[in-house]
Amino acid sequence: DGGITQSPKYLFRKEGQNVTLSCEQNLNHDAMYWYRQDPGQGLRLIYYSQIVNDFQKGDIAEGYSVSREKKESFPLTVTSAQKNPTAFYLCASSAAAESNQPQHFGDGTRLSIL
Amino acid sequence: QKEVEQNSGPLSVPEGAIASLNCTYSDRGSQSFFWYRQYSGKSPELIMSIYSNGDKEDGRFTAQLNKASQYVSLLIRDSQPSDSATYLCAVAGSARQLTFGSGTQLTVLP
Numbered sequence: 001d002g003g004i005t006q007s008p009k010y011l012f013r014k015e016g017q018n019v020t021l022s023c024e025q026n027l028n029h030d031a032m033y034w035y036r037q038d039p040g041q042g043l044r045l046i047y048y049s050q051i052v053n054d055f056q057k058g059d060i061a062e063g064y065s066v067s068r069e070k071k072e073s074f075p076l077t078v079t080s081a082q083k084n085p086t087a088f089y090l091c092a093s094s095a096a097a098e099s100n101q102p103q104h105f106g107d108g109t110r111l112s113i114l
Numbered sequence: 115q116k117e118v119e120q121n122s123g124p125l126s127v128p129e130g131a132i133a134s135l136n137c138t139y140s141d142r143g144s145q146s147f148f149w150y151r152q153y154s155g156k157s158p159e160l161i162m163s164i165y166s167n168g169d170k171e172d173g174r175f176t177a178q179l180n181k182a183s184q185y186v187s188l189l190i191r192d193s194q195p196s197d198s199a200t201y202l203c204a205v206a207g208s209a210r211q212l213t214f215g216s217g218t219q220l221t222v223l224p
Contacts, residue, residue, distance in 0.1 A: 035214075042118075042202060042214035043158070058211070090157055100146045100165060103204075103212060105157040 003027065004106035006091050012114045013078065013085060021076045021109045023091035031097040032074035036060060037088040037108075046089075049074055050097040078111060086112050118205050120215035128223050133190040135218050137203030140184065146206035147179055147186045151199045152217065158202055162188060193222040 004025045013019045025032065031050050035043040045058030049068040063082025068074050074093075078085045088110055092103040117140045127133045135149075146165050150158035164170045164177040164186065176189040186205075190197055200217040207213060 040122075040216070042216040043204075043212075044214075045211060048211065100206070102148055102160050102163050104160060108157045 004091060004093055004104060006089075006106035006109050008109060009107070011109055011111045013111060014114045016080045018077055018079050019111070021078070021089055021091075021111070023074045023076065023106060024072055025074075025091075025093045025106075026072060027093060027095075027104070028071070029093035029095050030071070031094045031101070031103075032068070033092040033094075033103060034058075034064070034066065034074070034076045035090045035092065037090060043090060046076065048097075118203055118213045118215040120201075120203050120218050122216060123219040124221055125218055126221045126223055127193050129193060129195060131193050131222075133193045133197065133220055133222070135188040135190075135201050135203075135220065137186045137188075137205075137215055138184055139186070139203075139205045139207075139213075141205065141207035141213075142181075142184065144181075144184075144205045144207045147177070148204040148206075148212070149175075149177060149186075149188045150202040150204060150214075151197075152202055153199045190220075193220075195222050195224050198222050 007022045033048045034046040047066040049055035065077045091106045094101040094103045119138045149162040152158045162177040164179045170177045174191045178187045202217045203215040204212045
């Protein structure tokens with residue numbers, strides 16, 4: 001089945017710990033995105049990548065890091081510098097970074113503080 | 115400031131009625147508009163996209179776009195309890211990135 005796979009579904013972070021959220025897609029999409037959603041809020045863009053080995057900061061990149069070493073994979077690391085990491089994290093992809101291409105989402109990862 | 119505004123609701127309609135969801139945006143350079151449905155605890159699912167002024171129909175859903183008024187709406191005809199969800203409006207502005215509204219919570223009452 002083609003799609004976007006995020007893992008784990010739930011993740012708990014201890015103080016001072018970095019954690020990495022996985023996002024893999026087999027849709028052959030060029031562009032990938034990471035969003036954060038807080039309760040009752042819309043989605044806010046953390047990072048995006050239009051091509052392998054290249055990525056750009058979104059609106060709320062502080063305390064996060066990403067890599068794009070393979071077309072299929074776009075992992076997100078939540079660093080200890082992110083003081084309020086509890087949120088629903090969503091990975092998305094689109095065929096290209098052109099504005100007319102819709103984005104499709106994975107099932108998300110819920111991150112909580114221990 | 116690029117913004118996408120939606121009434122947060124909640125919006126309640128009886129089963130079989132038409133639900134009307136509205137969205138306004140501030141970036142006049144916006145070219146692409148999307149509606150996503152998000153069930154509680156789940157990820158957003160694309161239900162409609164619209165790129166030119168006018169109406170676009172897909173089954174029970176109709177998206178309406180008016181670029182002059184910077185307004186996009188979603189109509190759901192013959193609303194069903196399974197339509198109860200939060201509906202997110204997303205706009206691709208001149209920077210080509212999607213900006214999402216905070217969503218409108220819809221409840222369809224049996």
